[in-house]
Amino acid sequence: xxxxxxxxxxxxxxxxxxxxxxxxxxxxxxxxxxxxxxxxxxxxxxxxxxxxxxxxxxxxxxxxxxxxxxxxxxxxxxxxxxxxxxxxxxxxxxxxxxxxxxxxxxxxxxxxxxxxxxxxxxxxxxxxxxxxxxxxxxxxxxxxxxxxxxxxxxxxxxxxxxxxxxxxxxxxxxxxxxxxxxxxxxxxxxxxxxxxxxxxxxxxxxxxxxxxxxxxxxxxxxxxxxxxxxxxxxxxxxxxxxxxxxxxxxxxxxxxxxxxxxxxxxxxxxxxxxxxxxxxxxxxxxxxxxxxxxxxxxxxxxxxxxxxxxxxxxxxxxxxxxxxxxxxxxxxxxxxxxxxxxxxxxxxxxxxxxxxxxxxxxxxxxxxxxxxxxxxxxxxxxxxxxxxxxxxxxxxxxxxxxxxxxxxxxxxxxxxxxxxxxxxxxxxxxxxxxxxxxxxxxxxxxxxxxxxxxxxxxxxxxxxxxxxxxxxxxxxxxxxxxxxxxxxxxxxxxxxxxxxxxxxxxxxxxxxxxxxxxxxxxxxxxxxxxxxxxxxxxxxxxxxxxxxxxxxxxxxxxxxxxxxxxxxxxx
Amino acid sequence: xxxxxxxxxxxxxxxxxxxxxxxxxxxxxxxxxxxxxxxxxxxxxxxxxxxxxxxxxxxxxxxxxxxxxxxxxxxxxxxxxxxxxxxxxxxxxxxxxxxxxxxxxxxxxxxxxxxxxxxxxxxxxxxxxxxxxxxxxxxxxxxxxxxxxxxxxxxxxxxxxxxxxxxxxxxxxxxxxxxxxxxxxxxxxxxxxxxxxxxxxxxxxxxxxxxxxxxxxxxxxxxxxxxxxxxxxxxxxxxxxxxxxxxxxxxxxxxxxxxxxxxxxxxxxxxxxxxxxxxxxxxxxxxxxxxxxxxxxxxxxxxxxxxxxxxxxxxxxxxxxxxxxxxxx
Numbered sequence: 001x002x003x004x005x006x007x008x009x010x011x012x013x014x015x016x017x018x019x020x021x022x023x024x025x026x027x028x029x030x031x032x033x034x035x036x037x038x039x040x041x042x043x044x045x046x047x048x049x050x051x052x053x054x055x056x057x058x059x060x061x062x063x064x065x066x067x068x069x070x071x072x073x074x075x076x077x078x079x080x081x082x083x084x085x086x087x088x089x090x091x092x093x094x095x096x097x098x099x100x101x102x103x104x105x106x107x108x109x110x111x112x113x114x115x116x117x118x119x120x121x122x123x124x125x126x127x128x129x130x131x132x133x134x135x136x137x138x139x140x141x142x143x144x145x146x147x148x149x150x151x152x153x154x155x156x157x158x159x160x161x162x163x164x165x166x167x168x169x170x171x172x173x174x175x176x177x178x179x180x181x182x183x184x185x186x187x188x189x190x191x192x193x194x195x196x197x198x199x200x201x202x203x204x205x206x207x208x209x210x211x212x213x214x215x216x217x218x219x220x221x222x223x224x225x226x227x228x229x230x231x232x233x234x235x236x237x238x239x240x241x242x243x244x245x246x247x248x249x250x251x252x253x254x255x256x257x258x259x260x261x262x263x264x265x266x267x268x269x270x271x272x273x274x275x276x277x278x279x280x281x282x283x284x285x286x287x288x289x290x291x292x293x294x295x296x297x298x299x300x301x302x303x304x305x306x307x308x309x310x311x312x313x314x315x316x317x318x319x320x321x322x323x324x325x326x327x328x329x330x331x332x333x334x335x336x337x338x339x340x341x342x343x344x345x346x347x348x349x350x351x352x353x354x355x356x357x358x359x360x361x362x363x364x365x366x367x368x369x370x371x372x373x374x375x376x377x378x379x380x381x382x383x384x385x386x387x388x389x390x391x392x393x394x395x396x397x398x399x400x401x402x403x404x405x406x407x408x409x410x411x412x413x414x415x416x417x418x419x420x421x422x423x424x425x426x427x428x429x430x431x432x433x434x435x436x437x438x439x440x441x442x443x444x445x446x447x448x449x450x451x452x453x454x455x456x457x458x459x460x461x462x463x464x465x466x467x468x469x470x471x472x473x474x475x476x477x478x479x480x481x482x483x484x485x486x487x488x489x490x491x492x493x494x495x496x497x498x499x500x501x502x503x504x505x506x507x508x509x510x511x512x513x514x515x516x517x518x519x520x521x522x523x524x525x526x527x528x529x530x531x532x533x534x535x536x537x538x539x540x541x542x543x544x545x546x547x548x549x550x551x552x553x554x555x556x557x558x559x560x561x562x563x564x565x566x567x568x569x570x571x
Numbered sequence: 572x573x574x575x576x577x578x579x580x581x582x583x584x585x586x587x588x589x590x591x592x593x594x595x596x597x598x599x600x601x602x603x604x605x606x607x608x609x610x611x612x613x614x615x616x617x618x619x620x621x622x623x624x625x626x627x628x629x630x631x632x633x634x635x636x637x638x639x640x641x642x643x644x645x646x647x648x649x650x651x652x653x654x655x656x657x658x659x660x661x662x663x664x665x666x667x668x669x670x671x672x673x674x675x676x677x678x679x680x681x682x683x684x685x686x687x688x689x690x691x692x693x694x695x696x697x698x699x700x701x702x703x704x705x706x707x708x709x710x711x712x713x714x715x716x717x718x719x720x721x722x723x724x725x726x727x728x729x730x731x732x733x734x735x736x737x738x739x740x741x742x743x744x745x746x747x748x749x750x751x752x753x754x755x756x757x758x759x760x761x762x763x764x765x766x767x768x769x770x771x772x773x774x775x776x777x778x779x780x781x782x783x784x785x786x787x788x789x790x791x792x793x794x795x796x797x798x799x800x801x802x803x804x805x806x807x808x809x810x811x812x813x814x815x816x817x818x819x820x821x822x823x824x825x826x827x828x829x830x831x832x833x834x835x836x837x838x839x840x841x842x843x844x845x846x847x848x849x850x851x852x853x854x855x856x857x858x859x860x861x862x863x864x865x866x867x868x869x870x871x872x873x874x875x876x877x878x879x880x881x882x883x884x885x886x887x888x889x890x891x892x893x894x895x896x897x898x899x900x
Contacts, residue, residue, distance in 0.1 A: 150614055214669075278742075490613070
């Protein structure tokens with residue numbers, strides 16, 4: 001096929017200078033714009049335009065894999081609980097949504113009960129019931145509706161082999177709905193994080209009578225502030241309008257200022273940023289929920305005050321790291337792993353990924369937000385540029401006085417978090433410590449298969465992890481819980497660590513329903529595991545995104561790290 | 572002519588069958604697992620197995636290919652969970668990823684791709700042949716030098732640079748045009764053309780350069796041929812020589828090339844589609860390849876193959892009209 005010689009990322013890089021050149025010039029009249037309020041306060045009305053690169057595919061609450069209920073999905077699907085819609089760390093908390101509270105735990109957090117608020121209705125005016133929430137959860141188990149988060153299959157009693165309501169209409173006995181406003185979940189192990197999980201869209205109501213299975217995404221029944229007017233090309237162009245049955249009185253979190261929201265996807269990222277910076281016509285009322293500013297774009301914007309004031313900065317809990325498989329020599333030797341940890345130059349790694357404004361150097365596995373239980377530590381202090389002398393010393397102790405040669409597996413996608421630029425920065429840093437690194441670049445799918453399959457997992461590779469909600473549990477569990485090692489599928493416990501002490505501490509913390517207390521324990525566990533040098537944390541990404549010049553009430557929580565479309569106003 | 576049509580039809584069926592078979596084979600050799608990709612990153616092995624079963628991936632590859640052929644001949648019924656989705660023959664299958672029928676996906680996206688390809692082709696032929704002829708007929712003049720320079724720049728500038736410059740100039744600086752949003756022809760023909768103007772131009776400028784150079788060299792070659800010299804010797808006027816005799820011969824390679832180009836464009840001009848946000852087949856093809864959504868990939872590649880075959884057949888007919896020495900068999 002023609003025109004495929006350059007990737008879209010390369011295109012983006014080449015186009016950046018050109019794209020932003022127009023940013024400061026355009027200031028034309030707004031086509032057909034209504035009068036704007038000038039008091040600076042957000043007002044109801046108008047149309048918000050969302051310019052995105054990736055389409056909202058599979059817009060079914062059972063199929064969506066979101067954190068905190070997602071950004072666009074959260075406009076249509078209300079859930080039992082939701083994230084707080086506030087800036088920074090204040091937006092890292094869980095709040096009641098359809099439910100009256102964030103859940104009543106009992107029996108060591110293995111039973112969770114929720115009651116629905118009064119007067120909740122769908123867009124057609126019918127009442128929302130707990131049976132509908134149970135039904136959507138059951139749908140999320142159906143192989144016809146693949147893609148959702150896996151947690152409930154592991155957590156609910158007797159759910160491991162359930163195949164959804166279409167094949168098994170009897171449903172899940174682990175979820176009881178004693179009346180239309182009460183729902184009780186029976187878990188097979190204590191889970192203090194259950195209220196955070198209940199923010200995901202599988203906890204949204206779907207009326208059984210309106211379920212059209214795999215076609216439901218075309219015309220979903222809204223419980224949120226907006227309803228779907230049209231869904232073209234499987235989420236490429238979504239038009240949403242206000243749902244008259246939604247009541248702000250029952251929703252303490254979503255502001256829902258615009259009357260209409262138009263989500264256009266499939267756009268090139270360089271063009272999205274060009275349009276947002278130029279702000280011509282309706283683009284003044286536009287935002288993006290998936291397009292970051294790159295380093296060159298950011299450098300250009302920082303020289304322009306008015307543009308710089310339209311850049312939102314967000315922190316989503318994510319860590320990129322160098323992973324070791326201690327079953328492969330020489331990484332079975334902790335001294336070798338420690339030597340590499342000392343030799344890493346985080347400054348060159350951060351620069352390879354776009355510089356310090358887009359990445360914070362990391363020494364902890366947990367991200368730096370308090371909700372995760374962030375506890376600052378650095379077991380291998382080597383400053384910002386590494387300590388090759390200390391690394392050489394450790395290598396000598398490990399039996400490699402003349403250095404050694406290792407292989408580092410990475411993704412060949414250029415500019416990616418696990419891409420060749422970061423691998424090369426590590427190669428150069430390790431060279432100073434006498435370690436020769438042979439780069440093993442693999443095409444994206446091949447790389448994923450290789451590093452997440454126990455049998456083929458290499459000794460050292462680049463990896464990254466982001467949690468599905470801001471807590472230490474979904475961060476440390478999949479990576480370091482020995483019972484989560486998957487021998488015949490996708491394994492994320494890279495170190496294949498199966499330490500009874502770590503496992504039992506994870507179990508103990510999961511029983512804690514006070515999230516603050518649990519966070520402190522996750523932080524302590526992170527520090528304890530960090531000392532084993534099973535991974536070398538490299539950096540936490542920072543998101544910078546432009547928004548249109550008439551956008552008001554910008555809220556960026558630490559939960560998602562991006563501008564919340566439920567809060568912005570265009571008037 | 573009837574013999575020509577039957578032969579071409581049989582050839583087309585064979586080409587498309589081989590294409591589909593090769594795609595099935597290649598997909599099972601390439602890394603990545605469609606069921607795992609559909610299931611999500613943290614999916615359990617048991618869930619992946621359920622999805623694989625649902626997708627019919629547990630059957631041997633030749634059985635899957637046979638089911639695909641059966642669907643084309645006899646149609647297929649798919650379960651949506653809550654009901655059944657009937658896919659009438661010729662059924663190209665169902666997307667692993669979204670559950671949509673492949674024919675539906677193609678029907679949604681083909682108009683955008685066809686609009687882009689056909690509109691751009693009209694422009695590139697007009698600009699390309701026009702400048703090519705002009706520079707051939709004004710050989711050695713400043714006009715020829717300017718046009719040759721223009722075509723060189725056109726060939727050397729990638730479509731994304733041309734595209735982003737056009738967007739900057741017309742949408743951001745001059746604000747004569749809106750940032751393009753695809754509007755279907757059936758909804759509003761005027762807006763359709765207005766919004767596609769820049770994508771057509773971006774694509775046409777790159778392609779036109781190629782055609783200008785081809786037309787120029789082909790025209791110069793034809794003008795140097797013996798029969799043209801004979802016409803001149805008989806005192807036929809230069810304008811008539813060019814119009815009636817030289818043009819026919821000079822345009823034959825242009826016809827062959829445009830048939831190939833148009834066919835390929837139906838597979839989607841990916842960068843142009845992405846840059847201008849046109850929801851065409853190219854974008855879908857790339858997404859589907861990444862997700863290993865085999866039925867969609869096969870469907871789009873078949874459309875692309877069919878377009879190449881049809882465009883070539885049309886080119887052969889036009890070729891015969893342009894050059895009377897050619898006989899269709």
